[in-house]
Amino acid sequence: MSKEMITALDILEKEKGIKKEVIVEALEAALVSAFKRNYGQAQNVEVEFNDRKGDIHVYAVKKVVEEVEDDQLEVSLADALMINRAYELDDEIRFEVTPKNFGRIAAQTAKQVIMQRVREAERGVIYEKYGQYEDEIVTGEVSHRDNRYVYVDLGGVEAVMAKSDQIPGEQYEPHDHIKVYITKVENNGKGPQIFASRTDSGLLKRLFEQEVPEVYDGTVEIMSIAREAGDRAKIAVRSNDPDIDAVGTCVGAKGQRVQTIVNELHGENMDIIEWKEDPAEYIANALKPSEVIDVLFNEEDENYCMVIVPDYQLSLAIGRRGQNARLAAKLVNFKIDIKSETDASEYAEEEDSEESTEETAE
Structure with missing residues (x-):
């Protein structure tokens, strides 16, 4: 090893942002493994890299004991005192054991460590750069x-x-x-x-932010999205400004704003509806373009409701293959049971009949 290594470490720190200390620490750990692997040594060793001169030294670390059982890991107190009278039991002594040809192995190891650290640093840069794009278009x-x-x-x-x-x-x-x-x-x-x-609802939200300034600045807020990508989506919006129509703002003049999003998604249909705090109004809006006569809630199941629609609009409310009802339920987070006006009347009569029977039996 030489001062060329020091120069290389300085360049890496400057160009790649990899701190010299990080590479030196990794290099010393790798050289310990390289020493044990190449010289068949099981002893406790430490490698010291001089980051000023580029020199490398290998030390065997031995514990001071009364009686030696393993001379690779231990040194007797008597021998230790011959080295320095200050040594005591359980102290650790470092003995230099640097092989003469260790420089070649060290150079190869250093090259591998540096390449690995450079790859890791480049990965870190990429992760840092694109990590900030998570949840973005x-x-x-x-x-x-x-x-x-x-x-x-x-x-x-x-x-x-x-x-x-x-x-x-x-x-x-x-x-x-x-x-x-x-x-x-x-x-x-x-x-x-x-x-x-391309199917995540987040894509749709970000597209509206790009096309509708009022959504981007928070004047109009997207409250919920239900989407079957490539086919149809429902978006519930509300305005935080009483003078701004949330739905009209998102649709744009002559439908231009929403049409840009539809084109980006290759024809995916968009139902933009107004979010309402009142659940019944919100559910009725979610089932558009169908009309809704009434929304009845179940006291036993707070997430269930029955929606009554005109007879001639039942198929419209349910939608092709049940899509309109399915998307509406997902949008408002309710289980929705859609019934025509006639079916709802018959259902109510049956309920009344059952209640009468139960009262008679009592």
């Missing part, structure tokens, strides 16, 4: 795909998008530029791993 370029993921180049690092995060029907071809929502950034043994999504 970024634009990337599709690089390739396999059976598990679509890989999106974010500029020097790839994000992975699992099948569950890909919008059904969307095709992702190399060099396509797409907006993705970063759901999670992990820093594991393989380095930073970035997970992206």
Whole structure:
């Protein structure tokens, strides 16, 4: 080892931001392992790296005992006193055991340690950079795909998008530029791993923030989102300014604002409804475009309600394959039982009949 090593450590600290002390500590630990591996030594050793001269020294550390049982780990008190009269039992003494050819092994080990630390530092920089993008939208370029993921180049690092995060029907071809929502950034043994999504509700929220200034600045607030990606979504919004219409603001003049989002999501339909503090009003809004006659709540189950709609609007309230009812229930976090006006009347008559029977029996 030489002063070239010191120069290299100084450059790494300046260019990569890796502190010299960190590398020296890792190097000393690695050299202990290298010494034991190459010289078949089981003794307790320490390696000392002089970060001014670049010299390396190996020391065997032995404990002072009355009677030696293992001469690789222990030294007798009598021998210790011959070295220095101040030594006592249980003291530790370091004996230099640096092999003559240890410099070559040390150089190889140092190279491996430095390369590893550089990789770790680069991973740390990537993690720090993209960790701040978690829960945000970024634009990337599709690089390739396999059976598990679509890989999106974010500029020097790839994000992975699992099948569950890909919008059904969307095709992702190399060099396509797409907006993705970063759901999670992990820093594991393989380095930073970035997970992206096109189906997460967070993507929709961020798109509205981009297109609607009032949502971005908090004047209009997105209260809830229910989404079946690629097909349809319901968004509940409210205004924190009585002079601003939350729904109209999100839709935009001639529907321009919401249409930009629909286009970005390749035709995903958007139902923007007004959030209401009153659960009955909120549920009625959530089932639009269907009309709602009444919303009845169950005292025994606070998350259940029966919604009565006009007979001719039952299919509209339920929606194609039950989608409208399903999204509405998810949006308001209620179990919704939709009944037509006729069915609701018959149901009420049956309930009354059962109650009468029970009273008669009593």
